[in-house]
Amino acid sequence: MILMSATFLILAAITLVGACAAMMLRGLVHCALAVAIAFAGLGTLYLNLGAQFLGLAQLLVYVGAIAVLIVFVILLTRGGDSDSPPLPRAVLPLTGLLVAGCIFAVLAWAVFHSFAVHPAGPPAAPSTVRELGTVLMDSYVLPLEVIGLMLTAALIGAVIIAMKEKQDTQ
Amino acid sequence: MTPLAGCLLVSSMLFAIGLAGALTRKNTILVLVGIELMLNAANLNFVAFWRFGPHTGASTGMIFGLFSIGVAAAEAAVGLALILAVYRHTKTTDLSQLTGGQR
Secondary structure: OOOOOHHHHHHHHHHHHHHHHHHHOOOHHHHHHHHHHHHHHHHHHHHHHOOHHHHHHHHHHHHHHHHHHHHHHHHHOOOOOOOOOOOOOOHHHHHHHHHHHHHHHHHHHHHHHOOOOOOOOOOOOOOOHHHHHHHHHHOOHHHHHHHHHHHHHHHHHHHHHHOOOOOOOO | OOHHHHHHHHHHHHHHHHHHHHHHOOEHHHHHHHHHHHHHHHHHHHHHHHHHOOOOOOOHHHHHHHHHHHHHHHHHHHHHHHHHHHHHHHOOOEHHHHOOOOO
């Protein structure tokens, strides 16, 4: 049995602590910064696993775009100064935590009690960006075009939704 | 613990954290952040199965992860635009006030 490497454990700890902080901190801006840390940790985790292009894409898209977008929306809605307490003593949050804990327990049980159908072969060779681009342009060209079309439609739709209405007829 | 099991465990922890946040937080932006964390957990699963799976050499897992990142980016943009539109009408991002329940 190959044990986990120390770098993997450190990066996983950074990611999980960032995610926990993003979900438990009180201030919204602190939450946005913590989730940026979690996204960056996850990107370096991809790099550690050998997926170079995916790790860099994760860093660019999530840390560079989505975290900044979240900060923009927080500032536009002026929610940075106050927020409801993160986990108020009520029935509903307790139920949510219970559901999440149960799902984690089921997933962890499945991970530990599943047997490997295939013997663990040698780990995959890290694919270079060149062959990734070749595959992307060769056999995955239709999904690539569909993703491009969907991104264009989603961004145009987002601009239309968020655009200020000209005359509000109530 | 094999590396694959470790990756899957980290991924399920990330999913549970995101689910707990999406279920318990009252702010719509933080609910969206929780959903993003859950999507990222799924992405980590793709990368883990690509790295330690039986079919070495095929880069299917990485391609799927790449497409998943694209879909998540579109989802975040549309979701945040919806939050802005709702905020413009109701002047709040609090979910308990948006549902008209407890005030």
